[in-house]
Amino acid sequence: MYRLPDLKKNTRINAIAVMTSGGDSPGMNPAIRSVTRAALNQGIRVFGINRGYSGLIIGDFTELKSGDVSNIVQRGGTILKSDRCEAFKDPAVRHQAGEILKEHHIGGLIVIGGDGSLTGAHLLTHETGIPVIGLPGTIDNDIYGTEDTIGFDTALNTALEAIDKIRDTAISHERIFLVEVMGRNSGHIASQVGVACGAEMIIVPEIDFKLEALCFSLASQRAEGHGSSGIIVVAEGPRPGLTYRLANQLEAQGEKPGVCILGHIQRGGRPTGHDRVLASCLGAASVTYLLAGFTDVMIGMIDSKITATPLLDIMEKRKPLNPQLVELAQLLHK
Ligand SMILES: Nc1ncnc2c1ncn2[C@@H]1O[C@H](COP(=O)(O)OP(=O)(O)OP(=O)(O)O)[C@@H](O)[C@H]1O
Numbered sequence: 607m608y609r610l611p612d613l614k615k616n617t618r619i620n621a622i623a624v625m626t627s628g629g630d631s632p633g634m635n636p637a638i639r640s641v642t643r644a645a646l647n648q649g650i651r652v653f654g655i656n657r658g659y660s661g662l663i664i665g666d667f668t669e670l671k672s673g674d675v676s677n678i679v680q681r682g683g684t685i686l687k688s689d690r691c692e693a694f695k696d697p698a699v700r701h702q703a704g705e706i707l708k709e710h711h712i713g714g715l716i717v718i719g720g721d722g723s724l725t726g727a728h729l730l731t732h733e734t735g736i737p738v739i740g741l742p743g744t745i746d747n748d749i750y751g752t753e754d755t756i757g758f759d760t761a762l763n764t765a766l767e768a769i770d771k772i773r774d775t776a777i778s779h780e781r782i783f784l785v786e787v788m789g790r791n792s793g794h795i796a797s798q799v800g801v802a803c804g805a806e807m808i809i810v811p812e813i814d815f816k817l818e819a820l821c822f823s824l825a826s827q828r829a830e831g832h833g834s835s836g837i838i839v840v841a842e843g844p845r846p847g848l849t850y851r852l853a854n855q856l857e858a859q860g861e862k863p864g865v866c867i868l869g870h871i872q873r874g875g876r877p878t879g880h881d882r883v884l885a886s887c888l889g890a891a892s893v894t895y896l897l898a899g900f901t902d903v904m905i906g907m908i909d910s911k912i913t914a915t916p917l918l919d920i921m922e923k924r925k926p927l928n929p930q931l932v933e934l935a936q937l938l939h940k
């Protein structure tokens with residue numbers, strides 16, 4: 607049961623802005639819809655900022671009415687577009703962004719994005735005094751202060767759909783496949799995808815991995831008559847090319863692995879029901895918190911309860927990976 611916050615309005619905000627930033631994630635649209643309609647229902651004007659911080663620093667705003675967010679709850683991507691904006695790392699540029707928001711009489715900003723976007727959000731409110739609330743929108747699920755990020759569940763299911771198909775080929779041809787999933791420096795996608803697809807092994811940046819162990823595991827699998835097909839889920843990790851390097855090393859050991867890099871397929875598509883509900887709850891809650899006078903926090907969900915975590919914590923604390931999932935996958939495939 608999701609419980610929404612019961613906070614009283616405590617500000618005189620008349621207009622807010624909302625933007626999406628970083629990699630797009632399925633569920634950003636339901637979040638935009640929820641923010642927009644929750645604010646409009648309270649008589650607050652809403653401005654959509656196009657293309658994340660790139661749009662903010664040039665004042666690329668569009669006023670959103672209720673009809674502008676109709677029929678988007680089921681759509682992947684983001685109607686506001688997204689971007690990575692290097693210039694926003696410059697304090698002078700953030701000062702300019704603050705001035706633009708003030709010129710437009712924006713009383714608060716809601717930033718939907720990943721850890722990088724929320725870092726920018728913290729610096730913006732800290733340096734300019736504009737109230738800012740963050741929402742966790744990224745497929746990577748690498749954000750402290752929320753169990754799931756908006757988009758993670760859809761990415762997980764998209765990856766699974768693809769891997770289930772790859773497994774058909776792996777079984778038919780008795781081959782090992784290395785399947786690379788996204789996640790940047792974290793293995794949250796890989797660990798959950800790995801358990802859910804019945805992977806023979808999961809390789810994540812958080813846990814040391816030895817090629818010899820992988821070769822040994824493949825050899826003993828064969829010796830035990832478990833067949834010679836299998837799926838190894840590899841988190842992309844911080845250095846590009848890991849999966850191909852592993853494949854080359856395995857080939858040198860006499861294996862003939864197939865490689866599949868799932869790539870951006872994981873970022874698109876209709877958000878799952880879980881992501882739509884999460885985005886809708888967090889979107890509405892972010893407006894409640896903003897109007898109640900909160901700033902510099904991210905609204906997340908832990909144990910089905912809405913939480914507000916200081917953005918500074920989001921920047922400084924790393925969400926731990928559950929190593930038991932990686933061990934469980936290895937235990938269950940035997
Ligand atoms: N240290 C920082 N200072 C100011 N702004 C930042 C900082 N880090 C990131 N940003 C802003 O946030 C944008 C998005 O950051 P980043 O590319 O890390 O993606 P993200 O928000 O973590 O999302 P995802 O990981 O899902 O792609 C950056 O392009 C930049 O505009």
Ligand SMILES: O=P(O)(O)OC[C@H]1O[C@](O)(CO)[C@@H](O)[C@@H]1O
Binds near residue numbers: 720745746873
């Ligand atoms: O689409 P881009 O800019 O290459 O970014 C890819 C990165 O973005 C993400 O999809 C989301 O953060 C990561 O998993 C991946 O490393």
Ligand SMILES: [Mg+2]
Binds near residue numbers: 628720721746
């Ligand atoms: Mg990120």
